[in-house]
Amino acid sequence: MLYILAFIVYAIIGTAIAIYARKGIRTQEDYYIGGRRVSGAISALTYAATTYSAFMMVGLVGLSYASGVGAFGFELFYLVGTLLLLSYYAPRIWKLGKDGGYITPGDMISERYGAMVPKIMAIIVSIALIPYISVQLIGVALIIEKNSGISFMNGIFLAAILIAFWAFLGGLRGVAWTDAVQGIFMLVLAVSAVIWVNTFGFSGISFTQEVPKLGELLTVPNRIWTPLRFISLTVPWFFFALTNPQVFQRLYIPESEHAVKRMVILFGTFGLIYTILVTFLGLELRVMTELGSFPLIKDRDAVTPTLLGMMPPSLGVLLSLSIFAAAITTANSIVLTLASMISRDLFGSERIFTGKMLIVLLTIAITIFALQRPGYIVELSVLSSTLLLCQLPLILGVFHWKVGGKITASLTLISGFSTALALFYMKSNPLGIPASVWVFAVSFFVFFIVGYSEKRYVRS
Amino acid sequence: MKLLEGLVVILAMIVPFVLIKSHDMLTYVYWCCVASIYLIYIALSRW
Numbered sequence: 001m002l003y004i005l006a007f008i009v010y011a012i013i014g015t016a017i018a019i020y021a022r023k024g025i026r027t028q029e030d031y032y033i034g035g036r037r038v039s040g041a042i043s044a045l046t047y048a049a050t051t052y053s054a055f056m057m058v059g060l061v062g063l064s065y066a067s068g069v070g071a072f073g074f075e076l077f078y079l080v081g082t083l084l085l086l087s088y089y090a091p092r093i094w095k096l097g098k099d100g101g102y103i104t105p106g107d108m109i110s111e112r113y114g115a116m117v118p119k120i121m122a123i124i125v126s127i128a129l130i131p132y133i134s135v136q137l138i139g140v141a142l143i144i145e146k147n148s149g150i151s152f153m154n155g156i157f158l159a160a161i162l163i164a165f166w167a168f169l170g171g172l173r174g175v176a177w178t179d180a181v182q183g184i185f186m187l188v189l190a191v192s193a194v195i196w197v198n199t200f201g202f203s204g205i206s207f208t209q210e211v212p213k214l215g216e217l218l219t220v221p222n223r224i225w226t227p228l229r230f231i232s233l234t235v236p237w238f239f240f241a242l243t244n245p246q247v248f249q250r251l252y253i254p255e256s257e258h259a260v261k262r263m264v265i266l267f268g269t270f271g272l273i274y275t276i277l278v279t280f281l282g283l284e285l286r287v288m289t290e291l292g293s294f295p296l297i298k299d300r301d302a303v304t305p306t307l308l309g310m311m312p313p314s315l316g317v318l319l320s321l322s323i324f325a326a327a328i329t330t331a332n333s334i335v336l337t338l339a340s341m342i343s344r345d346l347f348g349s350e351r352i353f354t355g356k357m358l359i360v361l362l363t364i365a366i367t368i369f370a371l372q373r374p375g376y377i378v379e380l381s382v383l384s385s386t387l388l389l390c391q392l393p394l395i396l397g398v399f400h401w402k403v404g405g406k407i408t409a410s411l412t413l414i415s416g417f418s419t420a421l422a423l424f425y426m427k428s429n430p431l432g433i434p435a436s437v438w439v440f441a442v443s444f445f446v447f448f449i450v451g452y453s454e455k456r457y458v459r460s
Numbered sequence: 461m462k463l464l465e466g467l468v469v470i471l472a473m474i475v476p477f478v479l480i481k482s483h484d485m486l487t488y489v490y491w492c493c494v495a496s497i498y499l500i501y502i503a504l505s506r507w
Binding site for chain 2: 069072073076079083084087212214215216220221227230261265268269272276279283
């Protein structure tokens with residue numbers, strides 16, 4: 001009952017924000033990128049809420065619990081990589097977007113490589129990201145079912161309705177403003193969870209005195225975080241800021257260059273604090289297990305649901321709602337971006353109506369995937385960042401290299417994407433090299449080899 | 461792209477893999493410091 005009440009309040013607040021945000025939407029630029037009039041603070045919060053999904057409070061807490069500090073290093077590698085890339089590329093991409101009137105990531109690619117390439121990109125990102133969102137929904141629906149009595153199916157439907165409705169109504173502005181509120185909510189609840197666990201699990205005991213009990217979980221490499229595993233996970237995530245279209249498109253939205261800089265710095269601050277909180281929570285719970293005050297959990301994804309069950313109902317409900325919010329903020333941002341890419345890049349539509357219809361259709365597709373829960377969905381979602389790596393040479397090529405036209409770009413995308421899928425289905429790492437590194441290498445190899453050939457062909 | 465900057469950041473992040481072997485929160489604190497210092501550097505020096 002408490003959960004349903006909290007959920008109703010949450011849904012009403014979000015819907016009110018989305019309705020207010022829809023004012024003044026006339027063009028695709030208004031609908032998909034907020035008319036390039038979003039402040040630095042809101043841009044940072046929507047960037048953070050889009051990036052940090054339910055994976056953080058469920059997956060990363062569990063990963064820290066099961067594998068120790070290596071999980072923290074993996075997530076921070078992503079963060080410093082993103083800061084490195086954003087501090088250099090974000091102002092340049094923002095300026096290119098403003099000067100060229102770009103709305104989708106494909107617009108930038110189209111100008112350099114031709115109109116066919118964004119069509120291939122739109123298909124690739126859809127294949128990569130639809131399972132990813134479906135898994136988010138499955139995760140939160142399971143948590144809701146365990147903690148509120150709302151059935152799995154109803155949980156999926158509630159999430160799907162909010163994803164489509166808020167994006168449909170307010171476009172990017174609706175998504176960004178609801179993201180901002182939910183981002184703050186996620187952060188506040190992460191702080192509350194750490195404080196509660198510290199009070200509950202470590203009253204009269206010092207965490208720092210007890211932490212050595214974790215042994216090899218406090219160092220890297222260890223049995224779980226081998227150098228190979230670390231590399232295979234960090235390579236695709238390191239380039240997330242450039243290869244994931246839902247965050248790339250957010251580089252177009254700030255109102256000024258100053259706002260771009262503010263966005264990067266505030267996002268970095270949010271990301272660092274949130275990562276510290278979430279991983280620290282996982283380590284605290286693991287120490288509590290060693291002390292006998294928290295059960296030993298073998299399935300790492302069950303760590304947070306177990307914690308929710310131990311918390312006071314009010315805090316448990318709010319934390320569970322913050323996980324739901326994290327999934328919604330990521331999912332509706334992806335749905336809106338995919339709608340813009342399919343609408344503009346694939347179908348060539350200049351109408352907002354097409355995008356709105358695509359939001360509905362994409363949400364239905366995601367819901368069906370989530371309800372069916374085929375086994376390969378989870379594996380495909382894990383693969384999403386690796387699948388998207390094939391775009392990296394094209395994006396870097398816009399700024400650094402003159403080689404490469406439409407043939408180069410198309411073959412790079414197809415070869416990198418095929419490599420990722422082939423290695424995934426064969427479940428193999430040739431020569432002991434992780435699949436993500438193979439995709440990275442194959443994509444760049446094809447880009448340069450075909451690029452130089454195409455250049456010579458064009459000259460002759 | 462500031463390749464040197466990227467290299468320094470990556471090298472700083474992999475230090476725990478070779479140099480820190482103590483069973484306490486040193487690795488965790490070290491990574492916190494590296495990320496914080498880099499964020500401050502970007503905020504103050506880059507722009």
